[in-house]
Amino acid sequence: MVLxxxxxxxxxxxxxxxxxLLHGHPEFDVxxxxxxxxxxxxxxxxxxxxAAAYPDLSFESYHRGLADDRGLDVVFxxxxxxxxxxxxxxxxxxxRLVVDLGADFRLKDPALYPRWYHAEHGVPELLAxxxxxxxxxxxxxxxxxxxxxxxxxxGCYVTTATLALAPLxxxxxxxxxxxVVDAASGVSGAGRPPKPNTTFCTVDEDxxxxxxxxxxxxxxxEQNLSHVAGQDVQVLFTPHLAPMNRGILATCYAxxxxxxxxxxxxxxxxxxxxxEPFVVVSDEPPSTKATLGSNAVHVTACAxxxxxxxxxxAALDNLTKGASGGAVQxxxxxxxxxxxxxxxxxxxxx
Numbered sequence: 075m076v077l078x079x080x081x082x083x084x085x086x087x088x089x090x091x092x093x094x095l096l097h098g099h100p101e102f103d104v105x106x107x108x109x110x111x112x113x114x115x116x117x118x119x120x121x122x123x124x125a126a127a128y129p130d131l132s133f134e135s136y137h138r139g140l141a142d143d144r145g146l147d148v149v150f151x152x153x154x155x156x157x158x159x160x161x162x163x164x165x166x167x168x169x170r171l172v173v174d175l176g177a178d179f180r181l182k183d184p185a186l187y188p189r190w191y192h193a194e195h196g197v198p199e200l201l202a203x204x205x206x207x208x209x210x211x212x213x214x215x216x217x218x219x220x221x222x223x224x225x226x227x228x229g230c231y232v233t234t235a236t237l238a239l240a241p242l243x244x245x246x247x248x249x250x251x252x253x254v255v256d257a258a259s260g261v262s263g264a265g266r267p268p269k270p271n272t273t274f275c276t277v278d279e280d281x282x283x284x285x286x287x288x289x290x291x292x293x294x295x296e297q298n299l300s301h302v303a304g305q306d307v308q309v310l311f312t313p314h315l316a317p318m319n320r321g322i323l324a325t326c327y328a329x330x331x332x333x334x335x336x337x338x339x340x341x342x343x344x345x346x347x348x349x350e351p352f353v354v355v356s357d358e359p360p361s362t363k364a365t366l367g368s369n370a371v372h373v374t375a376c377a378x379x380x381x382x383x384x385x386x387x388a389a390l391d392n393l394t395k396g397a398s399g400g401a402v403q404x405x406x407x408x409x410x411x412x413x414x415x416x417x418x419x420x421x422x423x424x
Contacts, residue, residue, distance in 0.1 A: 076103045077409070078145055082136055082161065083152035085109030086266045088175050090121045091398035092150050097127040099402065099416030101409075106144050109133035138164050146170055147221075148409065150401055154265075155290075159196045162224065166200075171408055172224050173401045179204035179226035180294050190290040200224065207404030209413065210237060210350055211298065216407040225404050228298075230396030231257050231291045231313060234324040236298040237353060237371050238388035241346035242339060244302040248328035248384050251308045255295060257324035258314040260362070263392045271315070283314050320393055321362025326386045330377065339375040339384055347373070351414050352395060352403065360389035367391060369399035369417040391421070 081092050084107035096102045107117060112133040118125035120133075134140075141149055141164070148171040151158045158178040165172045181187065184198035195201065205215045207227040216225065228236070235255045242248045258281070264272045271277075271284075292311045299307035316323075340355065347353040352369050354360075360372035371390040378385065390396050395403075399417055406413045 075101075077101055077147040078103055078105050079148050079150070080104070080106030080108070080141060080144060080146045081150045081152060082108045082165075083157075084117070085112040085120060085133055086152050087262050087393055088397045089152040090124065091393045092152060092401070093117065093121070093124055093128065095394075095398055095402050095416055097124075101411055101415060102148070104128070104131070106140070106146065107131055107133055108136040108140070110135050136161065141165050141170065142168050148173065148405055150405075151175060152398075155191060156193060159200075162200065163197060166224060169222050171219065171222055171405060173207065173227060173405050174204075174225065175227045175397055175401050177229065177290065177294075179224060180206065180228065181297060186293050190288075190293055205408070206298075207401060208233060208236065208298070209403055209407050210347075210353065211240060211302065213407055216404055217410070219408040221409045223408070225401075225408055227397065227401040227404060229291045229294055230263055230322055230392040231259065231289075231311070231324065232294045232298065233396050233400060234322045234371065234388045234390055235295050235309075235311070235326055238324055238326050238373050238375070238386040239299060239328065240302045241342050242328065242375065242384065242386060243299050243307065244346075245342050246331055247334055247339060247342060248330055250299070250303050250305055252329055253299070253307065253309045254327040255309055255311045255324055256314075256326070257311070257322060258316040259322045259392055260316060260318040260320045262320050263322070264315075277315065277317050279317060281314060281316055283312055285313050289313050318362065320366060320391050321389065322392045322396055323360070323362050323389045324387065328384050328386070329382065330384050334377045334384060336376040339377050339386075343373055343375055352417070352419060360387055362389045362391070363423065364421050365389055365391045365395070366421045366423070367394060368419055368421040369395045369403060370419050370421065371395050
């Protein structure tokens with residue numbers, strides 16, 4: 075049975091990536107793509123790369139009841155942070171799955187939103203019902219949705235850092251305080267609308283840190299690692315903007331709780347991800363280009379006996395596994411479909 079899918083906020087980069095992936099999905103038929111700023115224009119006009127897949131699809135404006143009118147079984151929301159919470163209650167009024175790619179339902183504690191997102195949450199009662207959309211950690215909770223409910227897709231930096239560190243934290247190999255996450259992202263992570271700091275002349279031949287001490291992905295990383303640790307975890311997170319279109323590389327540092335070796339920390343990663351279809355554990359440092367266009371994340375770890383640090387590194391495509399691909403993966407699990415359906419594991423090279 076083919077499921078009727080809609081994308082609310084399809085004109086952004088995550089929306090375009092969703093359109094690309096869903097076209098190759100055997101169970102989804104995209105019947106709606108909204109984009110208020112592009113309403114009335116053809117999808118192929120904004121994204122010529124999608125012309126062969128969607129020759130007749132145009133962006134529409136969103137209005138209440140639209141998902142019911144189109145008989146949607148699943149809705150993906152690719153909206154700016156703070157926007158999804160305004161429409162998700164309407165979308166949930168039907169018996170369907172809603173997958174939000176924004177941050178509106180990622181954090182379980184509503185008190186964190188004023189601190190990190192500078193606004194009170196509009197529907198805090200829904201936070202407890204949202205299932206965090208990282209199958210590697212929450213596969214059972216996603217499957218329990220039974221095809222309807224709310225999924226909160228992780229942040230791109232968060233997916234990268236979490237998958238690098240979670241097995242080591244869960245195994246008790248590293249301390250839960252003093253963890254450092256140093257990560258760099260491609261410019262597409264800033265979204266499609268132009269900004270002064272993301273123009274070609276600004277980004278080209280440059281590498282810069284931003285969001286020092288206050289990036290909103292910090293509490294999300296801490297939430298995930300605290301979940302696997304069974305206690306509070308503290309993280310210092312510093313993001314960087316790299317002069318590339320797509321990709322994230324996260325280099326994470328933690329102090330070991332006892333004697334560890336490079337082989338012992340890698341063995342923990344291998345055991346944790348042995349049956350994960352999208353996680354590649356390697357002895358070599360991962361590269362962002364190896365993951366380009368795929369839903370794969372490449373991870374490794376090593377122990378430095380000289381300095382007493384454990385280093386865990388992960389790379390992924392911020393628009394695929396870090397956003398739209400991760401959302402489709404979570405939707406597959408929640409809908410009882412094969413988890414790998416519609417999702418590539420092979421990156422584009424060169």
